[in-house]
Amino acid sequence: QQQVKQSPQSLIVQKGGISIINCAYENTAFDYFPWYQQFPGKGPALLIAIRPDVSEKKEGRFTISFNKSAKQFSLHIMDSQPGDSATYFCAAGKTYNTDKLIFGTGTRLQVFP
Amino acid sequence: ETGVTQTPRHLVMGMTNKKSLKCEQHLGHNAMYWYKQSAKKPLELMFVYSLEERVENNSVPSRFSPECPNSSHLFLHLHTLQPEDSALYLCASSQDRGGSALDEQFFGPGTRLTVL
DSSP states (O other), rough: OOEEEEEEEEEEEETSSEEEEEEEEEOOTBBHHHEEEEOTSSEEEEEEOOOOSSEEETTTTTEEEEEEETTTEEEEEESGGGGGEEEEEEEEGGGGGGOOOOOOOEEEEEEOO | OSSEEEESSSEEEOOOOOEEEEEEESOSSSSEEEEOTTTTSSOOEEEETTEEEEEEEEEEOOEEEEEEEHHHHEEEEEEEOOOOGGGEEEEOOOOOHHSSTTOOOOEOOOOEEEEE
8 A cells, every 4th residue: 555666667768758667556635745866865856746636747858647537646757868867756645744754666767978 | 953964974883882872853743764775785674663653664684773752852772783773764754653744854964974
């Protein structure tokens, strides 16, 4: 009930391509789904988040797609750049308990020129 | 200094040593967190402090002992650790303890701990 499954574990994309990372959750009570970006030697930083009242949220080149019935959400990075190379973590939790996020295992993205 | 800082950045210790990790946040936040990050595993929440009071302890072994002397500082005291405790230990802070949709957690860079 408390797991968040993330795939793929690693992803190699050419510059300009689309990077797609998928996550699935189990607890239907979750209503807050953030994505974090972590560069080597740094802590995770919030990238973008979505709540289930919308099916998609876009910020620049980053888009979250949300499928409530399937209990799945995904991160799409359009026009991927070498500077996007990082590890991406999805997470799930409840809006008013965001201190108890359940994290995925991470996806290491490498974008080659 | 801005954001969340952690010292030391790297630590190697033997199983019989005692050491401490330090975290300081310069954001005026009221809540602070310790996480353990191991390769290919989800981030594990260890402890949560709100207004210097421990409000969460996720079944963490007693060889890890947190201390929060004030709302800006958080320590993790380590003693008689095991090799499987080797990991990246991350500190984070948020305005309040996740009671608001705006309580984003800001992470420090972590301490890379190796237990020999």
